[in-house]
Amino acid sequence: MRFLLVEDSMTLASAVLDRLRLDGHVVDHAPDVEQARAFAEAADYDLILLDIMLPDGDGRDFLKSHRQARNETPVIVLTARSAVSDRVSVLDLGADDYITKPFDFSELEARCRAVLRRRGGGASTVQRFGDVTFDPLAGTLTVGDRRVSLRNKELRLLEIFLSAPDRIFSKPKLVDRLFSYDEDVSDNAIEVYVGRLRKHLVGSDVEIVTVRGMGYRISRA
């Protein structure tokens, strides 16, 4: 996905940029309202992540003019405040969602997905691999004429595999991305979800292969 990050703290911004790029996203960074406007006009983003406290103004001002300009790119506000009144005001101004700092990046991803799903802009994100069709926004997997709804962890696991077909993912790395850090799970917990995905993929030419001592990869048979 293509993100625009509007955030004035350079250390925080570079950390978020690195982190989002690790997941394969394309991210531009605007440190203030003025540059944010320039970026938003120049390029099409899937999503804008907007901080509220900015040096040359309030993120809410950007939000207002963004909506007035009929720019339909969804906006998720990054806020340090948690008072309902603040949140309500950003939602009223046209934000699609907000997330309170500090957040887990899997939560951000979940919120992005929810926002994009709500906006209904899903067609372009549908992925095809072998003879299966995967729609991460709708959370569906189609094998032949059989369509299954994936649960969240199955969906995210499949997304990870499909982001790099034939690449081997180790169990610990998969656990990191699937579970939050406050969950005490063993690396073997991943086997359950791999098992479920394999069941969904039965009858297709796609399989999840166990690479002994290394992890898993997705491949076409």
Place this chain on the structure above:
Amino acid sequence: MSRAAQISGSIRRRLIGQLVLGSAVLAAVLVLLVTNLARNVAQDTQDSILMASVTSILDTMTVRDGEISVDLPYAALSMLGNVSEDRVFYRILADGQLLTGYEDLPDPGDPGRDGGYITAPYAGTEVRMATAERRLSVAGTPIMVTVSVAQTRQGLMQTLAQVSRRGAAVGIGFFVLAALLAVLTTEFGLRPLRDLAGAVSRRGPKDLRSVKGPVPQEMAPLVISLNSFIDRLRYSLSRSEDFIAEAAHRVRTPLFTVRTQAEIALRRVERPENRAAIKEMIRALDESSRAAGQLLDHAMVTFRTDHLEKERVLLTELAEELVDRLRPVADLRDIGLSMQSEGTPEVLGDAVLIENALRNVLDNAIKYSAPDSDVDIRIGREASDCFIMVRDHAGGFPEGALHRMTERFARGDNAGGTVGSGLGLTIAREVLEAHGGRLTLENKGDGACVTLWFPAS
């Protein structure tokens, strides 16, 4: 906050009272003046006729053959008879000796050069008498001739009574009209004050805008002080909330930077012991940011419960929005959130606080639930109370610790590795108590059941 004002009198009543009293005095003075004027005019008229009669008698008096001769002219007395039905008396004295007429008429005293008037009782009633003197020379001797003409006053009194009655009627009419005007003027004059009071009292609890709109000059000082008071209130309220927001920002932003860096590091690190250390770090960061968040939440809750501003809150709507917000987080762990609502329970309260309380309870339920389980939310009404019930399937609270779970920093023994500060249920309890409700914890089936009770509005 005290809603009652100490009331001492009413401007309206006082104004009306004073204006009505003033018009009563004015009306009385008017009646007196009219009556007095009428009396004077009538008296003057009678006096001048009496005096004309006296003068015409004096004029006809002559000295003939050394004798005083009186030839009472008909007109002298008939002019009096014309005026009314009153009886007329006369007396003519020469050097104090009766020449003709009624000797027992009252003594006029010294009438003076131009003649004089007295009012005295006579013949069983009251008479007005005019007297004048003239010096006649009889055989070289000057003789003082005194002529008095008197008339009873019944006609005059009747006229006066009539004038007084009319005067009184006019006075009462004047009074009624003035009193009516007083009431109208007061109502009209007090309208700006009533408008201002209405405009201020119609405001919602959060409306701290200055009072605008033209007001009469006399009310300007009041409105100016009111506005400066509103400004100070808004400033001090916003400063407290801004402080909490600013503190949250200062604490959370660096934590966020570190946490993100740690996540990146975890992606790049392979050795199990390093990974475990980084994970430990992330958990500690989560713990402190969550604790900071809850401490700030707690400060915010304390601040707002101290200045509780109640408005109508639709519980179902509030819970639906919150559940929608939490769904992506619950989804991450494949936890289903189901909501069931009976009727449209409505309570009076602070939506920010209620949302905060419910969020803490739901956070707990989601946090402690096993993956692939459900959290059920039920909203309804029981007797006169509204409730939001949150039920999970995560094994429930440890028996014997139920009663102390809402104490500050208390955590269940099963909290284990789950990140938490132990403030969540305390916040929820304090919010509910501030609303006159209560928080109940119980174990039901295979999980915990936390219920937020509100007195119905």
